[in-house]
């Protein structure tokens with residue numbers, strides 16, 4: 100059974116429901132909550148993880164580990180490859196991303212933002228699904244596969260905002276004439292400074308962090324939950340399997356992000372209604 104089907108069949112037992120309510124109490128009493136999400140959340144939207152069993156790269160081969168350096172060495176060739184991908188991993192990724200739709204986890208986080216219980220989502224995913232679900236305060240550490248970004252002025256563009264002439268590659272930034280590349284952060288590419296700064300600002304303000312669908316072992320995300328814990332804040336983890344965070348987080352809810360976040364949202368709504376009446 101694929102993971103996204105397993106998530107749909109998942110039932111929340113009494114113990115997990117009680118933990119979901121505790122998580123909801125943390126969210127409603129916090130002054131600034133930041134969610135941190137990763138690949139695990141999008142597995143339920145049919146996007147396989149990159150590595151491991153059934154992983155895109157495991158099946159189709161890995162992208163070059165020096166992708167960004169290759170881009171800088173020959174941006175024209177990198178753009179030709181982007182416009183007509185030949186590598187199996189690149190076409191598989193493109194097709195998978197084109198089909199993916201937000202799941203209950205993405206939608207619940209967007210609704211938590213509407214209810215004033217999620218001030219920002221920091222994601223390691225490039226799949227645009229938080230955006231599609233309606234999250235407005237969003238920091239995409241590894242970029243967004245739909246967007247383009249100027250390497251000089253760091254402006255991001257919708258694809259239609261940039262003239263891409265196959266005869267005259269690479270395209271130029273409409274603002275500054277700089278070098279345009281896809282917004283997805285490649286291997287060897289630094290995280291864009293505006294996003295990194297945004298993450299540090301958000302984490303510095305957070306007294307509650309909701310970690311969903313990530314073991315948060317990769318820099319810089321790995322530091323964020325511990326920053327919050329160090330300052331006496333609350334960390335709520337939602338992952339299908341125990342992770343390095345389990346046992347150190349204030350609360351660890353073991354289950355798929357979609358159904359569990361939906362349950363947390365249910366309790367948040369109920370608590371807010373009870374307070375209002």
Ligand SMILES: [Zn+2]
Pocket residue numbers: 249250251252253254272273274275276277278
């Ligand atoms: Zn520019």
